[in-house]
Structure formats: structure tokens, C-alpha cells
Amino acid sequence: GEDVEQSLFLSVREGDSSVINCTYTDSSSTYLYWYKQEPGAGLQLLTYIFSNMDMKQDQRLTVLLNKKDKHLSLRIADTQTGDSAIYFCAASLGGSYIPTFGRGTSLIVHP
Amino acid sequence: DSGVTQTPKHLITATGQRVTLRCSPRSGDLSVYWYQQSLDQGLQFLIQYYNGEERAKGNILERFSAQQFPDLHSELNLSSLELGDSALYFCASSRLGLAMNTEAFFGQGTRLTVV
Numbered sequence: 005g006e007d008v009e010q011s012l013f014l015s016v017r018e019g020d021s022s023v024i025n026c027t028y029t030d031s032s033s034t035y036l037y038w039y040k041q042e043p044g045a046g047l048q049l050l051t052y053i054f055s056n057m058d059m060k061q062d063q064r065l066t067v068l069l070n071k072k073d074k075h076l077s078l079r080i081a082d083t084q085t086g087d088s089a090i091y092f093c094a095a096s097l098g099g100s101y102i103p104t105f106g107r108g109t110s111l112i113v114h115p
Numbered sequence: 116d117s118g119v120t121q122t123p124k125h126l127i128t129a130t131g132q133r134v135t136l137r138c139s140p141r142s143g144d145l146s147v148y149w150y151q152q153s154l155d156q157g158l159q160f161l162i163q164y165y166n167g168e169e170r171a172k173g174n175i176l177e178r179f180s181a182q183q184f185p186d187l188h189s190e191l192n193l194s195s196l197e198l199g200d201s202a203l204y205f206c207a208s209s210r211l212g213l214a215m216n217t218e219a220f221f222g223q224g225t226r227l228t229v230v
Contacts, residue, residue, distance in 0.1 A: 039221075044223075045223055046117060046119070046205060046221035046222050046223040046224055047205065047207075047221040048117070048221070049218050049219070049220065049221075052218070092158065102148065102160055102163060102171055102173075103160075103219060104160060105150075105157060105158035105159075105160075106157070107157040107158075108157065108158070
């Protein structure tokens with residue numbers, strides 16, 4: 005089955021860029037997602053990328069996909085304290101679109 | 116607000132008991148997914164229903180079952196509860212038609228505490 009790995013913590017200063025990295029194992033994953041979970045809340049889809057794309061940009065968010073290395077990253081430009089949350093990387097199970105999640109990266113933004 | 120409603124928000128129950136968690140998907144969404152989020156296992160996919168039928172199964176225990184009703188709401192039944200079942204249970208929904216939709220919208224979760 006799919007295995008998705010990501011580092012557990014990232015601490016950055018307000019205004020800096022944050023880069024959250026993720027690796028996955030299933031090369032047939034078609035969709036790759038980034039979700040955000042704020043304290044006490046559900047998961048919110050931030051962005052997704054198809055496996056035939058290398059990059060997707062959406063305002064302050066940039067997703068980079070290295071399909072050869074099965075590596076996905078999320079860059080948040082000009083990180084704000086409101087960006088503090090847990091960020092989940094997810095990859096679709098092979099042949100489907102059901103996201104399999106990593107354990108989440110806690111992003112802490114210091115003023 | 117994602118449009119996915121889960122009830123109850125919190126549930127405390129004793130070991131050995133049975134509980135039912137309810138999920139109302141977004142209007143028009145045909146697919147419902149259940150996930151379990153625990154500290155040691157992370158976010159685990161349990162099961163998916165599409166238009167009333169089971170579509171995919173993940174790491175769901177035999178003590179757990181789910182169903183999706185004609186009005187598309189779904190229930191997750193957890194029985195013979197153990198301490199280790201304490202977790203946050205999320206429901207998500209997505210719209211499926213002729214073209215796959217890649218977005219799954221999550222509810223706020225039901226926090227289950229087994230004592």
C-alpha cells in the first residue's frame with residue numbers, strides 16, 4: 005500500500021518562506037494533495053497537483069513534484085503567524101483518488 | 116465551513132460499548148469517506164461509500180462498520196470499544212460524476228474518548 009512520510013515539525017520566522025517536504029512510495033499515485041489542519045478543526049484542502057505536473061502555484065503556495073524521486077514539497081511564501089497549523093501531505097492510492105495521509109508537519113511561525 | 120457536518124462533536128463512552136457517529140456530506144456529494152486520526156497511527160483511511168454502496172475499504176477493524184443511507188448521510192458504527200479506539204474520527208465527502216473530482220472536503224470530526 006501507499007506510504008507517505010513527512011517531517012513532524014518545522015519552525016520558521018514570520019516573513020520567511022516555509023518549505024514542507026514529503027515523500028511517497030506508490031509511483032502510480034495520480035493525485036497529490038496538501039491539507040491544512042488548524043487546532044480543533046477539520047482538514048482543509050489547500051492545493052493538489054496531478055502527477056503529470058512538475059509545479060503548481062497558487063498565490064503564496066508553490067507545490068513542487070519530483071515524480072522520479074517521489075518527492076513533494078509545499079512552499080509558503082511570506083509565512084504569517086496565521087499559517088501555524090499542521091500540514092498534511094497525501095497521495096492517492098494507486099488507481100484511485102482516495103488520499104493516503106502522512107502524519108502531518110506542525111508548522112510553528114515565530115513573530 | 117466545509118459543508119460536511121459531523122455529530123456529535125465529542126463522545127465519551129466506556130469500554131465494551133457501541134457508538135454511532137453520523138456524517139452529512141456536502142449537498143450534491145455522492146461519496147463519503149471515514150478516517151481515524153490518532154496520535155500513534157496518524158490519519159488512517161477506514162472506508163468509502165459512494166451513492167449508498169461500499170466503494171473502498173482501508174484499515175477498518177471488523178468491530179467497525181459503516182453505511183450510507185438513501186439521503187446520502189453516513190453512519191460509522193463502532194462496537195466493543197477499546198481504549199485504543201479513542202481518536203478523532205473524520206468524515207469527508209466528494210462529488211463524483213462522469214469526471215473524477217479530486218477534492219475531498221472534511222468535517223470537523225468527532226472526538227471519541229473511551230474510558
